[in-house]
Amino acid sequence: MDYTWDGIKGGGTSPYEKGKYMPILRNHRYIFTIKEVKGPGFATLNEAVTSPDNFTNHNIVVVPIVIDAFTDITFNELGHFLAVTRTAMTLQGKHDATSTQNKFSVRTNYPSGWKVGAYNADGTTISVSNSWLKPSQNSGAAGATLTNPVTEELQAITNGKGFKDGYL
Known part of the structure; x- marks a missing residue:
């Protein structure tokens, strides 16, 4: 399964600007810091899962931290x-x-x-x-x-x- 995040990696500096996908790799650890939510969530899990994607109501910083070499x-x-x-x-x-x-x-x-x-x-x-x-x-x-x-x-x-x- 392929997971990607369309957010700002590395503080938004090239080549990791907003709109460029950052791969979320297996066996790596990331910190997702939710800084702000600009709207209400969903009343039920089913509603959330079936809703269309919304990329305008969040402010999240993703920090990739672990490279494979670090044990x-x-x-x-x-x-x-x-x-x-x-x-x-x-x-x-x-x-x-x-x-x-x-x-x-x-x-x-x-x-x-x-x-x-x-x-x-x-x-x-x-x-x-x-x-x-x-x-x-x-x-x-x-x-x-x-x-x-x-x-x-x-x-x-x-x-x-x-x-x-x-x-x-």
Whole structure:
């Protein structure tokens, strides 16, 4: 079955202007924010289902947020989200900015962006002076908006000394 929405995607900027259909894809998550209804609804379900389409009595913003690559996503009550492409990785040896096995992406629409730190398996913070594990950057995506999420790539940087478990 094909679902499309004739609304404004991406804040109405090209190529997503009003009147151009946005596909609603299976296995994706969207936020439909109904901002205003300009008329009454229908008295019964049957009346609503059999009525002709009416595209003039609504004001809705659709925010596409999840790309297939993102495996974990968390929402707050205001519709902001944080999504990551990987929730776990096992790294052997040293990994730096030239490595490829240590990459992951973060996507958010939270205006202040995101922050990340490094922690040992027991939950204690890994100090900068003993940084066997650290993120390639500590924060990002500031300036994202509810309708314009930002995606950034990060890396887990390791020194390759010993066998340790940790978290970002």
